[in-house]
Amino acid sequence: MDHKAPSLVLITGMSGAGRRTTAAALEEMGWYVADNLPPELIMRMVELTFADDSPVERLAIVTDVRSRAFAGNLTGVLDSLTSSGRRPVMLFLDADDRELITRYDTVRRSHPLQGEGTLQEGIDREREMLADIRARADIIVDTTNSSVHDLRRTLETEFSELHGSGVRINLQSFGFKHGAPKDVDVLLDARFLPNPYWVSELRNFRGVDKPVADYVLGQAGSQEFVDSALHLLLAMLPGYHREGKNFVSVAVGCTGGHHRSVAVVEELARRLMAEGAPVRVVHRDLNNDRKS
Structure with a gap:
């Protein structure tokens, strides 16, 4: 052998x-x-x-x-x-x-x-x-x-995943009210999208739940936002690989980290994985207070 x-x-x-x-x-x-x-x-x-x-x-x-x-x-x-x-x-x-x-x-x-x-x-x-x-x-x-x-x-x-090939993407959602993460390469702001917190029937759901995801991703500009983030990351990965970088850390923020950023990260992760990119998802503030 x-x-x-x-x-x-x-x-x-x-x-x-x-x-x-x-x-x-x-x-x-x-x-x-x-x-x-x-x-x-x-x-x-x-x-x-x-x-x-x-x-x-x-x-x-x-x-x-x-x-x-x-x-x-x-x-x-x-x-x-x-x-x-x-x-x-x-x-x-x-x-x-x-x-x-x-x-x-x-x-x-x-x-x-x-x-x-x-x-x-x-x-x-x-x-x-x-x-x-x-x-x-x-x-x-x-x-x-x-x-x-x-x-x-x-x-x-x-x-545990170091033996995988290519550049791995760490995707993280967070709430700006809890502080932006320090250890990221790319930071995206989803606060321009309408906040589901102010929709009474959605307030107690989160971005991983279909009603909130449908609401967030159905807003004007949301698909363009995800498209742009996807194209940006796919364009960056070959360069990171050439430079010998094994990981790229991407954070998406909203106010509290429960609705908009979570929905965007979930959708971005789904589309990156469809492109064959290895992705890890963390929702940092999902279990903090609910306003997001």
């Missing part, structure tokens, strides 16, 4: 955002995890893993910030891996500053870049150092409001 080329994932991100939990979850999913590996050793680890006699088929490397040379070294490693045809899927774990401070206070630890300064100063230094790395990430997971179990479920969804 031919040797199967391993999958390669590189995990980094903000200290305190969940790298250790991510490493443990991937290990349970059957990945070989190299934790706390400095950038200068990553290439050697990949070479050993890709050797013909290696038993490892899926490698996840966790690396973190230890010095100001980190970001430059890691950028160089990414460039070298890409040039060699072994570009990894890049996962960046993040959380907002307030949540990171709470987590550090809970475990009574200092930030690795804090030095003699404050915890906030350490976080600020790390964000500055990792800005370019974050911009290159294929997947950004914001763990601010995630429990350990939520993070594990997200990872199971993301990485």
Whole structure:
């Protein structure tokens, strides 16, 4: 039997955002995890893993910030891996500053870049150092409001499908009143469509229900909106594939995230799948309050 080329994932991100939990979850999913590996050793680890006699088929490397040379070294490693045809899927774990401070206070630890300064100063230094790395990430997971179990479920969804071909589209509906998602490539606004919330017989239904879907998709401009989004994404996918990007994240918002954005995402997902595109759908705010 031919040797199967391993999958390669590189995990980094903000200290305190969940790298250790991510490493443990991937290990349970059957990945070989190299934790706390400095950038200068990553290439050697990949070479050993890709050797013909290696038993490892899926490698996840966790690396973190230890010095100001980190970001430059890691950028160089990414460039070298890409040039060699072994570009990894890049996962960046993040959380907002307030949540990171709470987590550090809970475990009574200092930030690795804090030095003699404050915890906030350490976080600020790390964000500055990792800005370019974050911009290159294929997947950004914001763990601010995630429990350990939520993070594990997200990872199971993301990485159970890595062996699929082509660029996978993550479609997400959301409500602007709950905040726009941070980790998206394309953001679309469906608030120009009439709101089913103000139709009494539709108020308690949601965008996944046929009465609301028919109402939203029957409004003037709705089909043109979906058509335009479909054509935009289909035009982008070949370019993403050429650039080695494995995922594209698309979010559609309305006021509360229950009616218009949900109906549009469901229709867009249906039409993308009809074109053969692999799609994952998440309705982020479906179970929050009803006004949407």
